Amino acid sequence: MTYTAPITEQTFVLETVAGIGEIQQLPAYESATPDLVQAILVEAGKLASGVFAPLNRKGDTEGAKWNDGAVTLPAGFADAYRQYVEGGWGSLGADPVYGGQGMPFVLASAVQEQLTSANMAFSLCMMLTQGAIEALGAHASEDQKQEYLTKLISGEWTGTMNLTEPQAGSDVGALRSRAEPHADGSYRITGQKIFITWGEHDVADNIIHLVLARLPDAPGGTKGISLFIVPKILPDGSRNDLRCVSIEHKLGIHASPTCTMSYGDEGNCIGYLVGAENAGMRAMFTMMNHARINVGMQGVSVAERAYQHALAFSKERVQVKRIIEHPDVRRMLMTMKSTTEAIRALGYLNAAAVDRAHGESDTEAKREWQALADLLTPVTKGYATDMGVEMSSLAVQVFGGMGFIEETGAAQHLRDSRIAPIYEGTNGIQALDLVNRKLPQGRWKPLFADIRETIRALPGDGDLGAIKPYLDDGLAALENATVWLVGNHGDGFDDAAAGATPYLRMFGIVAGGWLLAKQALAASERLAAGEGDPAFLKAKIVTARFFAEQIVPQGTALLGPITRGGALLFALDEAQFAA
Amino acid sequence: MTYTAPITEQTFVLETVAGIGEIQQLPAYESATPDLVQAILVEAGKLASGVFAPLNRKGDTEGAKWNDGAVTLPAGFADAYRQYVEGGWGSLGADPVYGGQGMPFVLASAVQEQLTSANMAFSLCMMLTQGAIEALGAHASEDQKQEYLTKLISGEWTGTMNLTEPQAGSDVGALRSRAEPHADGSYRITGQKIFITWGEHDVADNIIHLVLARLPDAPGGTKGISLFIVPKILPDGSRNDLRCVSIEHKLGIHASPTCTMSYGDEGNCIGYLVGAENAGMRAMFTMMNHARINVGMQGVSVAERAYQHALAFSKERVQVKRIIEHPDVRRMLMTMKSTTEAIRALGYLNAAAVDRAHGESDTEAKREWQALADLLTPVTKGYATDMGVEMSSLAVQVFGGMGFIEETGAAQHLRDSRIAPIYEGTNGIQALDLVNRKLPQGRWKPLFADIRETIRALPGDGDLGAIKPYLDDGLAALENATVWLVGNHGDGFDDAAAGATPYLRMFGIVAGGWLLAKQALAASERLAAGEGDPAFLKAKIVTARFFAEQIVPQGTALLGPITRGGALLFALDEAQFAA
Structure with missing residues (x-):
């Protein structure tokens, strides 16, 4: 099963939703000319379909292998990684001062989308490295940046994020790993970390572990956590005292080694403090915020891949007639197509807001864009990853009996996608973040005004007009729910x-329905102006209408469930849950 | 992870929804006294938790193994099957004339629910045998019944259903297997069948394959299909010319061998015609109708098992506090509990309607009950199996990161459950059956009147009163949608x-919200009368209210999507589906 990067679609969303044109006007992103953006999407698309995608099933069936502390990836992965490094793909969005290309995050996200569609398990290696780049870029010393950041940006080395411990999952404050100061200014790290993605592997020469640990006498909870650089290979070329103890046997992403890491078994694991003592949580949040957008984009990627796979099957498979001609299969395809496009637009808007917050010169504008990025992050992470699972399950359904047979590869998408609603903060945690931390910041008010504006711009009839009442009802319900939640x-x-x-x-x-409507309006304008591919543009309008009519009412209907309150959830005592 | 049969719940649903008391009044089911029913549930529950459940994970990790035509199950399966046969569990619902116990189908379904919760892959062996029992009971000759039906009912032999061929999945009429008449009155079968559940195994002495094939010069399509008994071991003790060519590597139910069967490779595969020539489809439908209810019940079973598993974890797992104390986890548990109880009630009502259709003496009553059974069958199959997947996915979410690790077993429920919306007619086919075949029969009118009756019986306040407006809106939407569909x-x-x-x-x-409301009313009456366990009965009322407030509005909101028509689904040409 092949993957084709949806470049027309990606470009259109970058232009009409992410405002790539405006981002290109910002001094920080002047080099991101339209031609370059297009060339990057095309070249990355070739790497994705030509190199990453062919390894996807092999990665699933063979998986990462652990042997006495070493982890081996299936044949082909190291070479594919080499091509990724040689193409400079890891440096796309990074700071030019340290060897990066300084491209907008939203463009890097579009490239990451392609690579993840092609091979989700493999793309995690790059995603974790990007997280390390962000954390070090924001918090490391100049020396540390020269030593580590440059190699992470070039892709010669990869990075990890070491947060979870056996007794501390979502409750980070409960972590126990320790860091003792050493005479030379470094630290000695001890502790065990679990669920460390790409914690050990054979595709790059060195791995830079970013490890959260406690200094002696640090305060309890999250206020006593510091961040350390803990390299697998030390600057002097010797092996650090750290070890991958085991890897997990998982439902999916088999080619992504999920490691249990042990630090300092021999009392000699060297780490270097990043930033101030006890300021580790802030650094980790820097890393996590972009990671959450990236994980949201994984939902987009898997949904896209599963959709392409199911679409191809539906054109070939005959049950009386080709199954794409059956209304019910058509409904599944339209659901997948429209939902995937909705979450892509959401993810790109989220990433573009990060770029604007970074690149705008006006303080107020920066703050507004940052607030939008913050508001959308839990929505991108939560909604897009849930849809990743639902759409890949729908793809299995399109395949029918063949979908349950592993050889077709449809089931792999479902298995792979199922982790995304869990890691980088479960979707339940995203929802609490949205309601308890993001809503009080008030950025929803101008956002909802923007949605209202789009609704006003829709004409009264035709396909665009059909969108109007549904989006109107949806926004009214969202406003009501928001006011209720803020008030309660x-x-x-x-x-x-x-x-x-x-x-x-x-x-x-x-939000998804809004962004599809926005695209439909833009498509309609281009059609009127005689610009672009009419078949693509007309499909945009039909897709937006489908989503408005079929999906948006399901969101609107949640107003009641949202505002019923918590009493009934606690009306049963625990014993009453069993029958 | 243990499984506990929810006997209090099962008994309550049998009494308040399935009308087991009224079924016990029918001459055919006189022997099914309340004491016996209770004893059967308790004893079957022991077999399920003590014998079947401990093999569930082993069955998943080791799976069925194929070697040169032979299929081996993991150690323990053959012994567990022996215990099933010795306990007489396979004969529970079967005709006493051929060795059955003549218990109601709804009771057999409750027992099957337990065994499937305990070990879905294994339970398929029993389910397919039940299908063969039904088909032979309805269509075989007396000699055939004596020879085969008795052994299938005792459980000494198992049965299969051979329908699908490589080129003929949902389109049964496209099948090509052939049957040539032989001088001795038997037939020679040739052809290949795929996806044959438990088509070969080592847990019983003989396997009776029911095979659909075409006689020479038979009409094309479904009108030219006949049904044959094709035993693995022939009456003279010799091996028939049939062979398991391979088994599938599947997403789940690894202990259920899914076989490709080849018949007559050496031109000597002996089969015996069941019923009339070219009447095979009718016989197959007999088998499929109950199979569809049984598959629907698999959704109930997996949802129950996943719920029990997640509940146990939520009471132990600490993230700041035990996660069962977090509102969002509580919401997931209430969603699972209420949905599982809703689909159980739906499945039992469906099975009870089969019993009433069989056991009532009045022709009109028989017809009404049969029509209800027919109407509900696609709903039970489609809705309950979709919920099986959604609830087991929710259970994975409750487990968080641990849910993605195969060792916890949470992921197995999701993998196992995913087949149920596909086999025995995909859920898309169930929906078409409901709309195109069942609605025109009109049985929805008295059903909706029954729902209206329950709504009227709800008081105006309290937890029961809170149910009323939601169910009322839901029924109005269902009525509107039905009238629209019948009209269009x-x-x-x-x-x-x-x-x-x-x-x-x-x-x-x-329907699920209605049946929970019915149970809540019954619970309220028992509470007022001082009967039963108050904690259980109060939980019934809270659970019904939760489902009404949180889930029913999601159904009501589908009125728009249902009635938008098919034009938009075909507004894109096929090329426009790709971007």
């Missing part, structure tokens, strides 16, 4: 928390 | 077909 946050944490998950879903659906 | 069936197949899948979902949700 003070007098009842459980009431807001109880509605958080359906609220995130409603937010994602309405 | 004539003038536009695509319009009805386009709305079929969301319609089935709405039907399932409203």
